[in-house]
Amino acid sequence: MFGGLVRDGSWLEASIDTAEPNRQPIPKPDIRRMLIPIGPVVVFAASNFPLAFSTAGGDTASALAAGNPVIVKAHSSHLGTSALIGSAIIKAAENCEMPDGVFSMLFGSGRIIGQALINHPSVKAVGFTGSRTAGRLLFDIASQRDEPIPFFAEMGSINPTLILPEAMKNMPEKIAKLLAGSINLGTGQFCTNPGLLLLLKCEGYDRFIDELNNAISLSDPAVMLNENIYKSFEANKKSLLNQPNVHFLAKSGNIKSGPNIGIPTIASVDAMTFLDNADLSDEIFGPFSLIVRCSNKEELQVVIEKMEGQLTATIFSEPSETSSYNLIINALKLRVGRIIFNGVPTGVEVCDSMQHGGPYPASSDSRFTSVGTGAIKRFTRPIAFQNCSNGDLPDELKNENKLNIWRTIDTMLTKEIIRSI
Amino acid sequence: MFGGLVRDGSWLEASIDTAEPNRQPIPKPDIRRMLIPIGPVVVFAASNFPLAFSTAGGDTASALAAGNPVIVKAHSSHLGTSALIGSAIIKAAENCEMPDGVFSMLFGSGRIIGQALINHPSVKAVGFTGSRTAGRLLFDIASQRDEPIPFFAEMGSINPTLILPEAMKNMPEKIAKLLAGSINLGTGQFCTNPGLLLLLKCEGYDRFIDELNNAISLSDPAVMLNENIYKSFEANKKSLLNQPNVHFLAKSGNIKSGPNIGIPTIASVDAMTFLDNADLSDEIFGPFSLIVRCSNKEELQVVIEKMEGQLTATIFSEPSETSSYNLIINALKLRVGRIIFNGVPTGVEVCDSMQHGGPYPASSDSRFTSVGTGAIKRFTRPIAFQNCSNGDLPDELKNENKLNIWRTIDTMLTKEIIRSI
Numbered sequence: 021m022f023g024g025l026v027r028d029g030s031w032l033e034a035s036i037d038t039a040e041p042n043r044q045p046i047p048k049p050d051i052r053r054m055l056i057p058i059g060p061v062v063v064f065a066a067s068n069f070p071l072a073f074s075t076a077g078g079d080t081a082s083a084l085a086a087g088n089p090v091i092v093k094a095h096s097s098h099l100g101t102s103a104l105i106g107s108a109i110i111k112a113a114e115n116c117e118m119p120d121g122v123f124s125m126l127f128g129s130g131r132i133i134g135q136a137l138i139n140h141p142s143v144k145a146v147g148f149t150g151s152r153t154a155g156r157l158l159f160d161i162a163s164q165r166d167e168p169i170p171f172f173a174e175m176g177s178i179n180p181t182l183i184l185p186e187a188m189k190n191m192p193e194k195i196a197k198l199l200a201g202s203i204n205l206g207t208g209q210f211c212t213n214p215g216l217l218l219l220l221k222c223e224g225y226d227r228f229i230d231e232l233n234n235a236i237s238l239s240d241p242a243v244m245l246n247e248n249i250y251k252s253f254e255a256n257k258k259s260l261l262n263q264p265n266v267h268f269l270a271k272s273g274n275i276k277s278g279p280n281i282g283i284p285t286i287a288s289v290d291a292m293t294f295l296d297n298a299d300l301s302d303e304i305f306g307p308f309s310l311i312v313r314c315s316n317k318e319e320l321q322v323v324i325e326k327m328e329g330q331l332t333a334t335i336f337s338e339p340s341e342t343s344s345y346n347l348i349i350n351a352l353k354l355r356v357g358r359i360i361f362n363g364v365p366t367g368v369e370v371c372d373s374m375q376h377g378g379p380y381p382a383s384s385d386s387r388f389t390s391v392g393t394g395a396i397k398r399f400t401r402p403i404a405f406q407n408c409s410n411g412d413l414p415d416e417l418k419n420e421n422k423l424n425i426w427r428t429i430d431t432m433l434t435k436e437i438i439r440s441i
Numbered sequence: 442m443f444g445g446l447v448r449d450g451s452w453l454e455a456s457i458d459t460a461e462p463n464r465q466p467i468p469k470p471d472i473r474r475m476l477i478p479i480g481p482v483v484v485f486a487a488s489n490f491p492l493a494f495s496t497a498g499g500d501t502a503s504a505l506a507a508g509n510p511v512i513v514k515a516h517s518s519h520l521g522t523s524a525l526i527g528s529a530i531i532k533a534a535e536n537c538e539m540p541d542g543v544f545s546m547l548f549g550s551g552r553i554i555g556q557a558l559i560n561h562p563s564v565k566a567v568g569f570t571g572s573r574t575a576g577r578l579l580f581d582i583a584s585q586r587d588e589p590i591p592f593f594a595e596m597g598s599i600n601p602t603l604i605l606p607e608a609m610k611n612m613p614e615k616i617a618k619l620l621a622g623s624i625n626l627g628t629g630q631f632c633t634n635p636g637l638l639l640l641l642k643c644e645g646y647d648r649f650i651d652e653l654n655n656a657i658s659l660s661d662p663a664v665m666l667n668e669n670i671y672k673s674f675e676a677n678k679k680s681l682l683n684q685p686n687v688h689f690l691a692k693s694g695n696i697k698s699g700p701n702i703g704i705p706t707i708a709s710v711d712a713m714t715f716l717d718n719a720d721l722s723d724e725i726f727g728p729f730s731l732i733v734r735c736s737n738k739e740e741l742q743v744v745i746e747k748m749e750g751q752l753t754a755t756i757f758s759e760p761s762e763t764s765s766y767n768l769i770i771n772a773l774k775l776r777v778g779r780i781i782f783n784g785v786p787t788g789v790e791v792c793d794s795m796q797h798g799g800p801y802p803a804s805s806d807s808r809f810t811s812v813g814t815g816a817i818k819r820f821t822r823p824i825a826f827q828n829c830s831n832g833d834l835p836d837e838l839k840n841e842n843k844l845n846i847w848r849t850i851d852t853m854l855t856k857e858i859i860r861s862i
Contacts, residue, residue: 028854030849030854033815035793035794035815036794037790037792037793037794037795046788048790048792049781049784049790051794051795052794053794053795053796053815056774058807159584159589160584160585163580163581163584163585164584167750167801167802168580168584168801170806170808329588339830339832342830342833353824354480357822357823357824357825358824358825358826358827359824359825359826359827360470360827360828361826361828361829361833362828363470363827363828367467369458369469369470369472371458371469372456372458372474372849372852373456373457373458373472373473373474373825373849374472374474374825375474375824375825377823379588379822380588380589381588384589385591386822387591387821387823389823394454394456394474400808401800401807402778402798402808402810402815403774403779403780403796404780404795405780406779406780406782406784406790407781407782407783408780409760409763409782412763412770412782426854428451428793428794431449431793433449433854
């Protein structure tokens with residue numbers, strides 16, 4: 021994923037202002053700026069992504085691609101996988117003659133090893149994917165160091181999904197099937213799982229509910245990632261279903277034997293109750309979704325305006341109706357990192373334009389993404405060279421641009437070289 | 442400064458990945474990403490820049506340019522100037538038919554008004570220029586909110602300056618004159634003031650000291666910005682001069698009558714003492730500089746490696762000698778935001794390539810600059826639109842690119858439009 025990016029070089033934000041020795045009232049110096057590695061990065065492996073967000077996952081890849089050494093704190097729920105992949109990385113680093121220490125991994129308690137890592141003065145940034153409680157605790161440690169460091173936590177989200185009336189009228193069954201699949205994808209253990217369906221009572225609503233109930237009843241339960249996740253899922257689901265005015269709607273009718281089976285389940289509640297009871301907004305990590313019945317557009321607007329930051333929001337709509345929901349869509353934009361139209365939030369494309377990270381508490385820092393090429397920016401900082409001789413500049417900033425990268429020269433974006441100045 | 446930037450649009454980091462409906466194993470959706478305003482920004486006006494870093498200064502300009510409303514906390518040392526400029530901004534906002542509330546200003550205690558502003562849930566970012574103590578206190582409030590927010594503090598720096606042996610041999614008087622001017626520029630009240638001169642005992646050293654003593658003796662004292670700054674300058678200078686092994690070298694011999702006159706002063710100390718006494722690294726805000734005498738290259742290296750983060754470092758050198766000081770220059774790069782060669786650190790050019798912000802404690806966040814067009818990035822966050830109809834996209838991401846901005850389309854940087862997809 022980072023190969024093209026690293027070769028293209030535009031991520032470096034190389035920028036050159038050439039000198040103007042005759043400028044009045046004072047000469048303008050030659051100044052050149054680019055991003056450099058921020059320093060050693062600690063990566064906390066995620067429980068729910070043994071590959072994509074762990075030892076050799078997105079955090080490690082982006083930190084290494086930016087030029088930083090990485091120290092991974094392995095996750096206790098997949099120690100074997102971590103060890104295998106860690107060895108492969110070390111072997112690759114040796115083959116590529118990378119410096120010793122470019123990658124290392126530690127096993128042990130997050131409370132002891134993890135906190136000690138964040139507090140180490142040589143560590144300059146941290147990537148984390150996990151729960152809100154753990155994320156905030158570690159964020160606080162990182163920000164309260166003598167030298168505070170950036171702490172990038174992706175802490176999950178309930179990913180609100182809206183169905184506008186025309187879409188509900190025209191394709192309730194289709195949307196219900198799509199959503200049922202997304203709710204149970206990976207046994208509901210994606211951080212972009214649609215955990216909250218915001219619905220208006222309108223034509224098609226009953227058909228939608230019937231089909232969703234049906235699809236969830238027919239869905240396949242599966243083994244969850246580990247016992248802790250399963251136990252939390254069961255406890256949180258049970259607690260939510262016991263809240264006043266929350267109605268159980270459906271669960272999978274298929275039986276699968278064995279431990280830690282997550283059974284897809286849906287429930288519903290009216291918007292007024294939802295607004296009054298903050299517990300109903302808590303993430304239930306697993307194959308579960310709560311339908312919030314809004315009696316009108318205004319109620320829907322209030323629900324959105326009271327919502328915390330989210331990784332994503334999803335809108336099912338017909339082209340004709342989006343303009344009359346401008347206020348609602350704008351309120352959503354202020355609260356999310358990515359808006360999906362007529363699709364599902366699960367499935368996070370790894371590309372330049374992906375934004376995986378939303379306003380707090382979805383992420384600790386909404387200014388960055390943890391998926392896609394933009395993730396590299398988390399582990400860099402700029403440096404400027406003023407009046408530096410061409411020979412002493414990094415290659416990225418030299419006149420001859422032999423790396424052929426995009427640079428902003430005297431306010432113009434270009435791949436040109438600079439001739440005889 | 443932001444006019445060209447806003448028109449050019451490359452700061453938005455607009456990026457488009459077009460759909461690949463036939464991709465295997467799953468279709469690729471259309472995803473488009475750009476930066477949007479982060480939300481209401483609080484700006485703490487600086488004491489030392491009544492214009493450039495206060496009411497209508499760099500923080501306000503960059504926050505407004507990014508599209509955010511701004512609330513300025515006026516600085517008590519220039520209330521009249523603040524009020525005049527605040528009125529001008531309000532008038533301009535009305536003339537341009539900006540929404541009410543795009544700019545406001547509050548007068549009063551930093552401890553009460555300032556802290557209340559940072560704690561307000563609607564505030565999404567803060568810009569600050571001032572002392573390390575105040576900066577850290579406010580940073581802690583911002584990071585300990587229920588929803589932590591970015592806090593950009595520029596907290597000053599002692600801006601180490603090195604003179605390599607060939608340069609010292611060939612032009613000691615010239616460098617001494619340049620530095621004396623820089624030490625006393627604005628009565629030493631620029632955050633890039635060269636407060637620390639790291640010198641090797643070598644040929645030319647004595648001539649340099651003689652000329653620096655001479656230039657400082659002849660320099661003009663002037664009124665400092667306010668009584669507090671003057672009193673701190675006097676107290677800190679006195680305390681430093683009383684430390685063991687610190688030798689007074691020279692001060693201005695010119696007499697100027699009146700209150701709060703800052704008298705340019707220089708002193709020197711040996712490197713071993715400097716390394717042993719952390720107090721000697723504290724910033725003395727005003728026209729003062731401390732010379733650290735290093736007996737060899739290795740001692741110089743150790744001094745740099747023990748140094749805290751700095752806004753700038755300055756190197757006087759001849760082209761022939763930089764390669765033999767690679768280790769030292771690299772150690773500097775890890776600790777500063779800008780390196781100046783054969784010039785002075787004062788005078789911060791406002792341009793694309795400026796980096797004004799260094800590793801902590803020079804700034805609270807070395808990933809951003811508070812001067813230059815890059816400052817706008819502090820007050821933005823990305824949002825991605827997935828499978829959004831062309832009509833519902835922001836103009837910056839629409840197929841037709843009618844704003845004619847740079848965008849990354851399918852990994853290529855271009856101003857092209859997208860045809861019929």
